[in-house]
Amino acid sequence: MALLEVCCFTPESAILAWGGGADRVELCTDQGAGGKTPPVEWLPIVQRHIGIPVFVMIRPRGGDFIYSGAEFDQMKRDINAFKPKADGFVFGILDGQARVDVARTAELVNTAAPLPCTFHKAFDETPDLLAALEDVVATGCSAILTSGGAPSALAGVDTLEELVRKSQKRITIMPGGGVRASNISRIRELTGAGIFHSSAVPEGATEPSASEARQMKAILRKQDPHEVPFVESLSSAASQSSD
Template identity: 45%
Template sequence: MNKLEIACFNLDSALIAQENGANRVELCAEMQVGGTTPDFEITKQVRKLITIDLNVMIRPRGGNFVYSDTEFQQMKNAIVQFKEIGVNGFVFGILTENNLINTIQNTELIELAKPFPCTFHRAFDEVSDAFQSLEEIIECGFQTILTSGQKPNVMEGVNRLAELVVKAKNRISIMPGGGLRSTNIDFIQEKTKATFYHSSAITDGSEMANPEEVKQLKSKLHV
């Protein structure tokens, strides 16, 4: 069965995700900038109340994915702190000023996160060479790439997503996300043959997941 991750920006959304069949929650703050590191106390509450997997975004601010030494230290501190409360994985991505994969810093965070798996987030959609970057991300030790196929959304990026799944050869999971909804998930599954899918399930411009949308997304996942 293909699996579903719901990006959540608050405790209530995480509970909605769990109650309606999601396999995993990606917890973030600041939806308007594409997600940042969530508040520690809120994350602790979420961890207490959900039993499905909980991945946490590690991103000190919105904007680009090139970080100062201070910001990089903040990322390391956050990983150490979140590990103590039993999250299941981390979501981050660091680029160089030339939009290449910062292999040194990413590898350092992956080592710090062990034994928990790491997802390279949509910073991937800004790299100049998708396939070289794919190899470098695998080399760093990431287990998943969250991507819209280097386009604004998964519908526009579907061909690149399909290419990435083929090139990944099961060495890493390519997780389509960005504008994924119950209205297009059948098409995206058919075209990409991915096995894990990512959506906020937000349908009304709020920051709250729609229970019916989560249910619909889950019901359309292929066996």
């Protein structure tokens, strides 16, 4: 069965996502900035109330994804601060030409090891997504969160399908960007992806909804199952979290 990750900007929304049947939470803060590193204190609060993996966003500020030396050092410190309790991490670094900064991203992956890491939608800022796919594979990341370079996952389905096909199970392609109950079936059908990312905010609303998450999970259950390469990583991370 396909999996659903819900992006949560508060502990309360993470608990709500769990209640709606989400398979994983991406925990961050500052929705207006597109997500930043949350307070360390949030993670144990969330984990006391939910029983699914929590991946933590590591992003020191909004804006572009080209970070100074001081910002990069902060990202490493943040990973180390969350690592004892986190199930995985989400981050992305680009170089001055908006390409994947392979060396520094790989350093963050090594800092986070053995926890899995997702390269976030900084991926969509790169000039050549297929080249960026190979670069992210080289960093050791387990997954890429992407809308296929388009404003939404639905608009980027053709590129997403190509990325899923060319990933050849070396890395998980996770469509995200405007994924809702109204379109998740179509996105899954057209891309062949096995895990999806959503804020679980119903169309026309401003806050996440357990009902929206529940509807998306129900839709995924009804469709024919796809192989989900990242399931083993999810299970492994969950078992580490419970130790």
